Amino acid sequence: MAIRRISSEERLTTSFPLQSYAFERSPANAAATQETRQYLPYNEGNVTLVAEESDTVVAAASAIPMRQNIRGTVFPMAGIAGVATHPLARRQGHVRRLLTQLLGEMRDEGHAATALYPFRPSFYERFGYVGFPKPRTVTFSPADLNHFLRLDLPGEVTWQRIKDGYDTYRDFIHRSLAERHGFAAFPDYRAARQRDSDEEWLVMAVVDGETVGAVTYRIEDHAGDLLAGDLLTTGPVGRALLLQFFARHVDQVARVTTTVSANESPELWATDFAAHTEAKISFPGSSAPMARILSMEALHGIAAGPGRVTIEVVDDPFIAGTYLLNGEGGRLEVTAERAATPAATLTAAGISALVYGVLDPVEVALRGFGAVPDAAATALRGIFPPRTPRLFASF
Numbered sequence: 158m159a160i161r162r163i164s165s166e167e168r169l170t171t172s173f174p175l176q177s178y179a180f181e182r183s184p185a186n187a188a189a190t191q192e193t194r195q196y197l198p199y200n201e202g203n204v205t206l207v208a209e210e211s212d213t214v215v216a217a218a219s220a221i222p223m224r225q226n227i228r229g230t231v232f233p234m235a236g237i238a239g240v241a242t243h244p245l246a247r248r249q250g251h252v253r254r255l256l257t258q259l260l261g262e263m264r265d266e267g268h269a270a271t272a273l274y275p276f277r278p279s280f281y282e283r284f285g286y287v288g289f290p291k292p293r294t295v296t297f298s299p300a301d302l303n304h305f306l307r308l309d310l311p312g313e314v315t316w317q318r319i320k321d322g323y324d325t326y327r328d329f330i331h332r333s334l335a336e337r338h339g340f341a342a343f344p345d346y347r348a349a350r351q352r353d354s355d356e357e358w359l360v361m362a363v364v365d366g367e368t369v370g371a372v373t374y375r376i377e378d379h380a381g382d383l384l385a386g387d388l389l390t391t392g393p394v395g396r397a398l399l400l401q402f403f404a405r406h407v408d409q410v411a412r413v414t415t416t417v418s419a420n421e422s423p424e425l426w427a428t429d430f431a432a433h434t435e436a437k438i439s440f441p442g443s444s445a446p447m448a449r450i451l452s453m454e455a456l457h458g459i460a461a462g463p464g465r466v467t468i469e470v471v472d473d474p475f476i477a478g479t480y481l482l483n484g485e486g487g488r489l490e491v492t493a494e495r496a497a498t499p500a501a502t503l504t505a506a507g508i509s510a511l512v513y514g515v516l517d518p519v520e521v522a523l524r525g526f527g528a529v530p531d532a533a534a535t536a537l538r539g540i541f542p543p544r545t546p547r548l549f550a551s552f
């Protein structure tokens with residue numbers, strides 16, 4: 158098997174057909190095949206590797222050069238997408254080799270982390286990925302937001318089609334990227350697909366000229382559903398302005414559905430608010446994202462709590478080694494320590510779980526991601542306080 162990085166146009170005859178078979182209605186009709194050409198610009202800067210056997214492409218995997226906030230610092234991050242093997246070539250190790258090479262190339266090009274939406278988490282756990290909490294979808298009747306109609310709020314909302322408000326929305330996405338742990342943003346060429354398809358309305362909450370909230374949505378039908386994307390706000394005023402906007406649809410739609418971070422409590426947004434909040438996990442269709450660290454050295458300088466411990470990362474082609482982690486000054490110091498005796502051993506998934514703040518060190522050991530004695534657990538808990546990462550971008 159040979160692995161090759163392909164160029165933009167080649168996608169039409171190599172990776173796209175495999176992806177189309179794996180993720181779309183199949184077989185594709187002639188019109189759908191024709192349509193795929195229009196997706197080329199949105200893949201332009203992706204790194205796509207294909208595996209070939211006897212000059213036939215049998216598997217493909219792509220990485221989108223994204224950016225992600227990890228504990229307050231923004232890093233280049235590889236968003237993995239379009240992982241697919243021809244049905245006749247599955248279970249022969251093609252994706253194992255393809256993904257290992259792709260992650261190595263992305264790491265060498267400066268990507269400190271990688272994220273994806275797994276068809277099955279156990280598959281990607283073997284590659285060192287760990288699960289993020291799944292964002293919640295909230296469904297409610299606009300009638301339950303009656304209270305917001307009478308609220309005298311500062312600021313205003315703007316309302317336009319996404320193509321018209323796209324630049325301001327993108328500015329707000331970049332601000333969220335700078336401020337929110339776990340948040341990831343697409344490169345411009347990929348993000349532009351949302352503007353060009355122009356299938357959503359955009360509402361933004363603005364106070365004193367500053368954007369404090371934004372949400373995109375579409376209305377399915379009269380007396381039906383208003384389907385909104387992620388409710389992005391900087392705080393309660395931004396959220397109240399957006400909910401007030403939804404409240405004005407009381408005589409138009411029966412339900413509003415939007416997505417919020419896993420640590421939000423929509424039941425506290427209003428009194429008598431009959432919200433249905435859920436995080437439904439099913440495979441392969443509805444998974445929570447996963448992520449992992451690709452470089453320990455890159456983490457030098459991220460925000461950290463007090464603690465000092467030597468760890469060994471084991472069984473990993475990218476970050477295996479022994480490191481002294483020191484968070485005493487409020488910033489993480491990472492020093493490679495060849496000779497030191499580690500106080501804990503961690504797999505790539507284990508250290509990734511701690512860096513992203515999704516598991517306690519004791520859970521890391523219980524999940525099989527390492528051996529963490531009590532003293533090391535205390536130090537690691539101090540260095541990496543729990544956080545709730547919200548990836549935002551879906552791919």
Ligand SMILES: CC(C)(COP(=O)(O)OP(=O)(O)OC[C@H]1O[C@@H](n2cnc3c(N)ncnc32)[C@H](O)[C@@H]1OP(=O)(O)O)[C@@H](O)C(=O)NCCC(=O)NCCS
Nearest residue numbers: 179240241242247248249250251252253274275276277280
């Ligand atoms: C999922 C898919 C990409 C796997 O590709 P593949 O080339 O068959 O995978 P590999 O043979 O390299 O398997 C790698 C490892 O994962 C294991 N594995 C394969 N499929 C798995 C599954 N469904 N669940 C858990 N483990 C799995 C293999 O046993 C192998 O383990 P090993 O190296 O220890 O033997 C392929 O089945 C596919 O195209 N499916 C449809 C599209 C899809 O779901 N893509 C993933 C989107 S996130």
